[in-house]
Amino acid sequence: MMHQNPETTPDVRVRTARPGDLPTVVALDAETSGLEKAGYWKKRFAWYAGGHRDRFFLIAEAEGAPVGFIVGEVRAWEFGSPPSGWVFAISVKPQARLHGLGTVLLDALCARFRKAGVHQVRTMLARDAQLLMSFFRSQGMMAGPFIQLEKALEP
């Protein structure tokens, strides 16, 4: 199912992902992360790209070609948190960066979160993902009230 409510800028159009976008997303993610994860993205598509009310998989197109994507979901009461929008992935083709595409994608996702009734957006990042962290910081995001803890499980 597709949503027919694309945002447009002079050069960029944001739309809901379609099944045919899967190879592009896999390739774009492989290009930016260095790992090809076709099986993972196939499952993510099934979960996020079905036109749900609170799960979103958006594609940015420039001149008719996909140049980036963002994935997010409204989740509630995990870790005691009221409903909030989570950004799980964002990627922009390296050649298309520095033109505000990331901002357009995040704004489009936040608009959907607002429409879904939430007023907080959050994400989680690797501490050394400086470029990505700088991007989210530039969008006004600050450290939130949660701290992630972990430990290795001994055999």
Add this chain to the structure above:
Amino acid sequence: MRLQTATRIAIYAVLDLAADPARQLSSAQIAGRFGVSGNHLSKVLRVLGRVGLVEALRGAGGGYRFRGNAKRLTLLDVIRLFEDVGPGGEPGEPAAATAEGHAVRRVLDEIDDTAQATLSSITVATMLKLVEAERRAGAPGRPAGRAAARALARVAG
């Protein structure tokens, strides 16, 4: 996190100058905005000038101008010009080699890693947005100085 006085003055000066890279400000103007010592600020501006972050313009109407890239320059870049931000503690002291010393080191490293990740992800351009937000929120006192100080306090504690 506590920053040394010179570091804080450097960040305020960079934010003030970067807000309008075409504008020249005298050291007296910057010192007046933030209520800091002119002598202290001059020393700080010399360091910033040596690394090319600010340009000193001589003569009547001279002053300082921002010459860095606000979208790339991070708080950590500026802080490192004035103080060490590596692992704290005293690795040379005997207790550092004990199990207790290692345990304390692990906790302090966790704090350092988080602080560095924060400071290295916040650019001058992002700080200027925070300053604007503080200004809109009505930071009292010297308008420029108070807003910049509150923006810095939000990220450096």
